[in-house]
Amino acid sequence: MGVLVECRNLTKCYQNNRPVIDNLNLTIESGHIIGLLGPNGSGKTTIIKMINGLLRPTSGEVLIEGQTPNPSTKAIISYLPERTYLEAQKTVADIIDFFTDFYSDFRPERAKEMLSALKIDEKALLKTLSKGTKEKVQLILVMSRDAKLYILDEPIAGVDPATRDYIIRTIINNYDKEASVLICTHLISDIEEVLDDVIFLKDGQVTLHCPAAEIREKYGVTVDKHFREVFAC
Amino acid sequence: MLGKLFKHEWKDSFLFMIIMNGSILLLSILGAVFFGSMDVSEFDFERPFQGLMYGTYVLVYVVGIFVLFIGSTIYFYVRFFRNMYTDQGYLMHTLPVTEHELILSKLSVAMIWKIISTIVVTFGLEVIAYSIAKESFPTLREIKRAIQRFDIEPGRITLIIILSLLFSLGYALYTYLLGYDSVSVGQFAVKNKVIASVGAFIGIRMILRFIRNLIMITIGSTTFSRFFFLSVSRIDDKGFLLAVAISDILVYIACAALYLITHMIMKNRLNLE
Numbered sequence: 001m002g003v004l005v006e007c008r009n010l011t012k013c014y015q016n017n018r019p020v021i022d023n024l025n026l027t028i029e030s031g032h033i034i035g036l037l038g039p040n041g042s043g044k045t046t047i048i049k050m051i052n053g054l055l056r057p058t059s060g061e062v063l064i065e066g067q068t069p070n071p072s073t074k075a076i077i078s079y080l081p082e083r084t085y086l087e088a089q090k091t092v093a094d095i096i097d098f099f100t101d102f103y104s105d106f107r108p109e110r111a112k113e114m115l116s117a118l119k120i121d122e123k124a125l126l127k128t129l130s131k132g133t134k135e136k137v138q139l140i141l142v143m144s145r146d147a148k149l150y151i152l153d154e155p156i157a158g159v160d161p162a163t164r165d166y167i168i169r170t171i172i173n174n175y176d177k178e179a180s181v182l183i184c185t186h187l188i189s190d191i192e193e194v195l196d197d198v199i200f201l202k203d204g205q206v207t208l209h210c211p212a213a214e215i216r217e218k219y220g221v222t223v224d225k226h227f228r229e230v231f232a233c
Numbered sequence: 234m235l236g237k238l239f240k241h242e243w244k245d246s247f248l249f250m251i252i253m254n255g256s257i258l259l260l261s262i263l264g265a266v267f268f269g270s271m272d273v274s275e276f277d278f279e280r281p282f283q284g285l286m287y288g289t290y291v292l293v294y295v296v297g298i299f300v301l302f303i304g305s306t307i308y309f310y311v312r313f314f315r316n317m318y319t320d321q322g323y324l325m326h327t328l329p330v331t332e333h334e335l336i337l338s339k340l341s342v343a344m345i346w347k348i349i350s351t352i353v354v355t356f357g358l359e360v361i362a363y364s365i366a367k368e369s370f371p372t373l374r375e376i377k378r379a380i381q382r383f384d385i386e387p388g389r390i391t392l393i394i395i396l397s398l399l400f401s402l403g404y405a406l407y408t409y410l411l412g413y414d415s416v417s418v419g420q421f422a423v424k425n426k427v428i429a430s431v432g433a434f435i436g437i438r439m440i441l442r443f444i445r446n447l448i449m450i451t452i453g454s455t456t457f458s459r460f461f462f463l464s465v466s467r468i469d470d471k472g473f474l475l476a477v478a479i480s481d482i483l484v485y486i487a488c489a490a491l492y493l494i495t496h497m498i499m500k501n502r503l504n505l506e
Contacts, residue, residue: 015423049505052326052327053326053327053503054322054323054326054327054503054505055503055504055505056501056502056503056504071234071328071329071330071331072329074327074328074329074330075329077327079323079327081320081323083320083323084320085320085321085322085323085324086321086324087245087321089245090245098241101237101240101241102234102237102328102329102330103329
């Protein structure tokens with residue numbers, strides 16, 4: 001398994017100069033489903049944004065297959081942000097055309113199949129869709145790519161439990177086994193069974209990075225339970 | 234990828250811009266029909282109905298042109314802001330494209346629409362002028378007569394026209410790049426980024442105008458008074474040519490600087506919330 005993402009001495013400070021990410025070192029290998037877990041404000045989204053080139057590190061570096069974020073690294077990452085990034089005036093079909101144009105690894109037939117399974121009309125304007133449906137559309141778009149790395153920031157936060165199951169199945173069924181999936185969520189119990197590895201993040205630093213099975217063996221509890229114990233207020 | 238970005242930018246802005254330009258075109262045709270249906274030599278401004286009709290039409294037309302140019306400029310500023318620095322930026326900045334491609338695609342579409350709008354307005358004015366004067370291209374003829382009054386060597390007229398067109402093109406570029414740059418600088422603000430962008434727009438514009446005025450005064454030709462007082466009287470053609478040429482150089486230098494700053498902010502200082 002090759003190294004897909006490497007964070008070296010990564011630090012990110014915002015305007016108040018307090019580091020949100022503090023000299024963090026992290027390696028993500030291909031072929032894993034990894035849970036990036038931590039309490040609010042621990043820096044999960046900040047790391048994800050830096051991997052995607054949406055934030056610049058204050059110091060240190062993020063390398064994707066040995067390169068700092070650039071158009072060729074963006075071509076291999078399929079990113080689902082925690083917010084709706086699609087233009088409300090467009091139809092679902094317009095967005096499929098857009099993804100088809102820009103991502104050579106995008107599979108429109110797969111997207112259409114999933115839209116049909118969730119009974120989402122391709123001709124519908126995005127502004128007419130509910131927040132939950134928009135999130136489903138975004139996830140479908142992201143999972144319809146044959147990317148090397150999927151980064152999903154809170155993919156199941158805004159949807160009902162039945163849809164959560166569908167989304168988790170979608171993630172499992174659609175990613176290439178050579179690829180990696182980095183999932184950032186608070187709903188650990190819902191995704192726990194699919195996680196290969198777990199990263200705990202606290203105050204911008206990695207406090208734990210190990211296989212999910214190791215937590216269950218070593219501590220005799222689920223990842224969710226262990227998380228609650230470690231981050232108990 | 235530039236072609237694909239261009240395609241989508243064009244597609245997304247098409248409806249708004251076609252409505253804006255179509256409205257002016259329609260207004261021009263209505264004006265031509267209105268003026269063409271009457272004998273202008275017998276037009277009586279003292280008669281309330283004719284005066285009101287004429288006044289209303291001129292007002293609507295002038296406001297229409299104003300809305301077309303100012304409105305479309307603001308529209309492209311807002312598009313740039315939304316696409317690059319709001320939630321939509323999460324999509325645009327994760328596309329496998331360079332920052333140059335992002336800026337150039339937006340700039341080229343905005344410029345093409347500016348040229349189309351200029352053609353639409355010029356054509357519209359010609360159509361109205363034709364309906365009144367009943368001769369082809371009357372406004373162009375008037376411009377030609379005005380140039381001839383300044384006793385400019387015929388060979389230089391073409392050069393002046395080319396340089397003036399280059400200036401117009403450069404100024405349109407400058408207008409868009411000033412907006413893009415201000416929006417990008419405004420992102421450094423912790424809060425109220427839109428207000429910060431407007432502040433940056435005013436500030437950068439003032440600084441650039443000050444630099445331009447300083448250069449003009451330093452070079453020290455009285456012919457540059459044209460740029461301050463909009464008066465082209467009492468100038469010789471050499472001076473005029475020099476003034477236009479220097480204006481061309483300055484406007485393109487300003488464009489290059491604004492472009493590079495926008496690119497630098499996007500590439501090295503992007504911080505999407």
